[in-house]
Structure formats: structure tokens, C-alpha cells
Amino acid sequence: MNKPVDAGQRQDHLRKLLKAAFVVPVLTIERVSDAVPLARALVAGGVRTLEITLRTDAAVEAAKAVVAEVPEAIVGIGTVLSPGDFQTAYAIGARFTVSPGATRELLDIAASSDLPFLPGVATASDLMQARERGFDIMKFFPAEQAGGIAMLRAWAGPFADVRFCPTGGIGEANAASWLSEPMVLAVGGSWICPSSMIRSGDWAGITAMCARTMKTLQAP
Numbered sequence: 517m518n519k520p521v522d523a524g525q526r527q528d529h530l531r532k533l534l535k536a537a538f539v540v541p542v543l544t545i546e547r548v549s550d551a552v553p554l555a556r557a558l559v560a561g562g563v564r565t566l567e568i569t570l571r572t573d574a575a576v577e578a579a580k581a582v583v584a585e586v587p588e589a590i591v592g593i594g595t596v597l598s599p600g601d602f603q604t605a606y607a608i609g610a611r612f613t614v615s616p617g618a619t620r621e622l623l624d625i626a627a628s629s630d631l632p633f634l635p636g637v638a639t640a641s642d643l644m645q646a647r648e649r650g651f652d653i654m655k656f657f658p659a660e661q662a663g664g665i666a667m668l669r670a671w672a673g674p675f676a677d678v679r680f681c682p683t684g685g686i687g688e689a690n691a692a693s694w695l696s697e698p699m700v701l702a703v704g705g706s707w708i709c710p711s712s713m714i715r716s717g718d719w720a721g722i723t724a725m726c727a728r729t730m731k732t733l734q735a736p
């Protein structure tokens with residue numbers, strides 16, 4: 517993590533990654549053995565960009581297994597709450613990191629790294645702090661609960677240069693509306709891969725759900 521940082525390139529990379537993804541499943545993996553079949557099921561359904569949250573004891577080993585065994589998957593680490601979590605994500609070989617918030621310590625470590633970071637914001641002040649540190653792409657969280665599309669439109673005036681990955685309360689019914697907003701690069705959420713489907717090992721069901729979602733959202 518000691519290389520000089522090209523922030524422009526880092527942000528550009530994140531912008532392209534999210535735009536290509538446009539749906540980022542937020543995954544909570546409870547058993548390491550589920551990780552590889554789950555990632556393969558998602559990839560088979562057309563969902564390659566995955567956010568594995570650091571919410572469980574299995575998360576780190578699960579993410580490592582996906583990085584090693586499913587090269588088609590673009591693995592991001594979510595629920596990054598501390599600089600230690602950010603370093604963990606770096607060590608795993610994650611391609612991007614996501615946080616529900618944006619503490620000063622997290623912004624500091626992420627600003628000193630080439631590993632893309634999506635800070636979570638819910639207010640104009642959160643947004644301004646992240647933007648001041650060079651982060652112009654943010655997770656709007658929790659998107660529905662914190663004001664929904666109306667909030668994002670209100671931000672478009674003063675913060676026209678910022679782009680978002682809204683997450684929180686997004687599902688099949690409202691994902692397309694969010695994606696049609698010009699400030700939105702991608703949407704995130706747990707709806708595309710609920711924990712119950714992971715728990716029951718319903719890999720075919722997950723592939724079918726992803727394929728259906730991608731088809732609907734990609735339709736003109």
C-alpha cells in the first residue's frame with residue numbers, strides 16, 4: 517500500500533467498474549463452503565461484481581476462496597468499518613471496498629490507497645467530507661430510508677459532479693427507477709441474493725434470479 521496514489525485513476529476505475537456492473541449484490545456468507553458455488557451461480561446469472569460483507573466469521577476466508585477460484589468474479593469487500601477492515605480487504609485482493617459510512621480514519625486510509633473505496637453517505641455533510649478527500653463516487657445508504665430518489669435529486673444541484681451507488685431498501689420493484697437517475701452508476705442490495713437462498717444452497721435459483729433481474733434491468 518506504499519505506492520504513490522493516482523486518485524484520478526482510482527476513481528475512474530471505480531466509475532467504470534460500477535457502470536459495467538449496474539447491480540451489486542450485497543452478500544452475507546455464513547459458511548466458507550458456500551462461497552465458491554455462490555459466486556459461480558451469480559456469475560452464471562450475469563452478475564460478476566460482488567460485494568462480500570465482513571459481517572460473519574466466514575467472510576474473510578469466503579472472499580479469499582472466491583478471489584482464488586472464481587476469476588470471472590470482481591470481488592469487493594463490504595461492511596468496511598475501520599482502517600483494519602480496509603487493510604483486510606487489501607490483503608484479500610479485493611478490487612473495491614464499500615462502507616455504510618465514512619469516518620475520518622477510513623477516508624484517510626482509503627485516500628492513501630489505490631484500492632477503490634465507496635464511502636457511505638446519508639447527509640450533505642457526509643457527502644462534502646468524502647468529496648473533500650477526493651471521493652466523488654459514493655454509496656447512498658440507506659437509500660430508501662434516508663430520502664430516496666427525491667433526496668438524490670435534491671443533491672444533484674449542489675453536487676452535480678458526484679455519482680452514486682444507492683443501497684438500502686432497493687429491490688426488484690424499484691431498482692429500475694433508481695438506475696434511470698443520471699447520478700446513479702449502479703444499485704446495491706441484498707435482494708438479489710437473499711441469505712435464505714444462500715443458506716439452502718439454492719444455486720440454480722440464484723442463477724435464475726440474477727438472469728431475470730439482469731434481463732429486466734438491461735431492457736431499454
Ligand SMILES: O=C(O)C(=O)C[C@H](O)[C@H](O)COP(=O)(O)O
Pocket residue numbers: 542569571594595596614615616636657683684685686704705706707
Ligand atoms: O453491510 C454493509 O456494508 C451495509 O452498508 C449494509 C448493506 O449495504 C445493506 O444492508 C443492504 O441493504 P438491503 O439491500 O436493504 O438489505
